[in-house]
């Protein structure tokens with residue numbers, strides 16, 4: 244196994260005084276896609292936000308062997324952690340080109356890579372981002388992260404709410420992107436996980452309940468059903484209805 248790019252150790256996090264992540268530890272290898280999985284409301288987004296210092300957290304996080312848990316978010320981002328948030332957060336009243344230009348952090352942004360990966364965005368560079376489809380907005384969000392030379396991408400539910408054909412396009416783009424940068428991917432669509440992920444970290448109730456090979460997990464129907472509430476088969480696998488707060492164990496909900 245490659246040396247980890249990210250090591251999370253005894254990380255806990257709170258939102259509005261409530262514990263949403265409790266004492267979690269896992270590693271993200273420096274190559275490929277690692278899936279962060281779990282039912283709705285188990286703390287996946289909170290884990291990503293805690294790594295980025297967007298919510299109150301404690302514990303240790305290292306990037307390429309250096310502690311980042313004491314750093315403010317802007318320093319973590321400039322150290323090379325790209326973030327593609329769940330709700331995409333494009334600037335609706337700016338054009339596609341303006342959205343991309345605003346994201347350029349490095350002296351030599353990787354415009355050629357982005358133009359190669361997103362020909363549709365090149366064609367739409369003058370279009371207001373708010374008038375793009377959900378899938379196109381997702382592409383803008385991914386393109387913004389890929390413009391910079393990151394050491395790690397944190398990508399939160401990139402296929403959420405997208406039509407199957409667009410899901411496949413986003414997955415293909417992520418597959419390409421993962422050749423240039425390791426990705427920690429929150430993803431509910433297990434077909435996408437099956438296609439992209441080498442490793443998997445599964446949360447329940449704000450804690451890590453399973454780590455290992457993503458392919459081995461999805462091949463084990465009983466385990467997949469127990470941990471994720473869905474089967475990991477090759478056909479459609481919609482998540483089970485959200486247990487939400489009930490997924491949190493009583494200790495975590497105090």
Ligand SMILES: Nc1ncnc2c1ncn2[C@@H]1O[C@H](COP(=O)(O)OP(=O)(O)OP(=O)(O)O)[C@@H](O)[C@H]1O
Pocket residue numbers: 258259261263281282283284285286287288289290487488491
């Ligand atoms: N702003 C907030 N205020 C209060 N509670 C919150 C807030 N954001 C998240 N939570 C709670 O924290 C817990 C973890 O939420 P989080 O969004 O991290 O879960 P998730 O696994 O990403 O869920 P999903 O798959 O539904 O996006 C949930 O119980 C949620 O209700």
